[in-house]
Amino acid sequence: MKYFALALTLLMAATAASAEADSPQSNNLRTQESKSSRQLASRQSDWINSHNSVRRKYQKQYGGTYSRIAWSNGLKNKAAALAKSMANNNCQYEDPANKDYGLNFSRSMGSSSAPSVSGIMSMWEGTLSQGYPANGAMTQVLWSSTKYVGCADAYKDNTDPTKRCYATVCLYAKAGNCNMKTYLPEWKNAVVSGSGSLEQTESNLRGSDELRNVDENSSRNLAYATRAEGWLAAHNSRREKYHQEFQSTYSPLSWSIPLRRQAATFAKSMAANDCTIERPSDMKYGINYNKRVGYSNIPTTEWVVKSWEAKKDEGYPANGSFTQAMWSNSTYLGCADAYNANKKCSISICLYAKAGNCNMNNYPSWEEAITQGPGCGLCPPDVQTC
Ligand SMILES: *[C@@H]1O[C@H](CO)[C@@H](O)[C@H](O)[C@H]1NC(C)=O
Numbered sequence: 118m119k120y121f122a123l124a125l126t127l128l129m130a131a132t133a134a135s136a137e138a139d140s141p142q143s144n145n146l147r148t149q150e151s152k153s154s155r156q157l158a159s160r161q162s163d164w165i166n167s168h169n170s171v172r173r174k175y176q177k178q179y180g181g182t183y184s185r186i187a188w189s190n191g192l193k194n195k196a197a198a199l200a201k202s203m204a205n206n207n208c209q210y211e212d213p214a215n216k217d218y219g220l221n222f223s224r225s226m227g228s229s230s231a232p233s234v235s236g237i238m239s240m241w242e243g244t245l246s247q248g249y250p251a252n253g254a255m256t257q258v259l260w261s262s263t264k265y266v267g268c269a270d271a272y273k274d275n276t277d278p279t280k281r282c283y284a285t286v287c288l289y290a291k292a293g294n295c296n297m298k299t300y301l302p303e304w305k306n307a308v309v310s311g312s313g314s315l316e317q318t319e320s321n322l323r324g325s326d327e328l329r330n331v332d333e334n335s336s337r338n339l340a341y342a343t344r345a346e347g348w349l350a351a352h353n354s355r356r357e358k359y360h361q362e363f364q365s366t367y368s369p370l371s372w373s374i375p376l377r378r379q380a381a382t383f384a385k386s387m388a389a390n391d392c393t394i395e396r397p398s399d400m401k402y403g404i405n406y407n408k409r410v411g412y413s414n415i416p417t418t419e420w421v422v423k424s425w426e427a428k429k430d431e432g433y434p435a436n437g438s439f440t441q442a443m444w445s446n447s448t449y450l451g452c453a454d455a456y457n458a459n460k461k462c463s464i465s466i467c468l469y470a471k472a473g474n475c476n477m478n479n480y481p482s483w484e485e486a487i488t489q490g491p492g493c494g495l496c497p498p499d500v501q502t503c
Pocket residue numbers: 218219220221222223253254255257292293294
């Protein structure tokens with residue numbers, strides 16, 4: 118029971134402090150646009166549906182498997198800024214200063230209504246048989262390892278109706294069309310097997326201005342989804358390794374949105390309180406935390422999980438974060454971060470369900486406890502059995 122309490126430390130205090138910390142920072146990622154939100158939402162679903170319908174069709178034809186693309190408001194906001202600046206320059210294409218993303222561009226002259234999404238997409242699709250680079254817009258649309266897109270239009274009025282124009286920009290992450298030379302002339306293989314641009318780190322994929330605001334709920338949000346994938350990868354790569362080393366079968370963690378929300382509440386509350394770790398007296402889930410001071414951003418997910426792994430050989434309970442992270446019977450994970458700019462400190466919290474580290478002393482070895490021990494506490498709120 119002692120160990121149970123250790124791994125499950127933080128619930129109560131953080132819950133009590135949650136109200137003050139719940140500032141709506143996520144609004145930073147929304148755009149102010151003049152069009153009605155309904156029009157924008159329908160154009161957004163046109164973009165997504167038309168991308169996914171050609172991806173479904175061609176990725177299979179090219180011998181790959183269908184890989185959906187999702188909408189990113191963060192990318193859309195960046196696309197809007199670029200489209201606006203190009204529209205102001207009579208809708209001439211300009212290379213953006215920052216090339217972290219794939220960029221497709223379309224110009225429409227002489228009209229005061231926005232070109233249809235289907236019109237732009239058919240134009241791009243029409244280039245498909247022309248070979249690379251003429252079909253570069255379409256290969257970007259189809260690029261399998263590109264997971265997010267955001268598009269926006271901007272209008273430039275003119276007293277001469279023939280000079281009115283629309284600039285349309287779609288941004289893609291990760292960027293596709295990279296290392297095409299490795300695949301040419303079999304560019305179809307590149308589309309379905311090529312990786313995203315290699316040099317991208319988690320932070321430039323997200324855009325540095327979004328780095329601190331990883332408190333978005335929506336799986337459509339690039340920052341949120343990238344971070345969630347990072348947490349899972351940092352845990353599961355190690356679980357795969359250690360479960361095998363411990364003569365057991367690999368038990369991966371799955372993402373839990375409700376756990377992440379609770380973790381976000383805790384992290385915000387602690388960050389707001391000068392990043393003081395608060396230990397609640399009761400806890401339903403396993404919890405690990407990391408506090409970091411003196412940096413201008415939050416740590417990478419890999420850095421955090423590595424810091425827990427680093428204590429692996431220090432004996433229990435010092436290695437309790439590691440044993441919780443590896444606990445086979447914990448199958449759900451939700452993590453969140455919060456940054457306090459005044460104090461330059463951050464808190465990262467991961468919650469696990471069911472909780473691990475229970476009844477550790479019932480097992481002859483901690484390896485057996487990790488891989489054979491049952492979980493304690495509750496399943497995530499939206500899961501019946503786990
Ligand atoms: C579309 O994006 C790709 C990748 O950034 C680029 O190579 C291509 O030239 C773009 N095409 C158009 C029409 O913007």
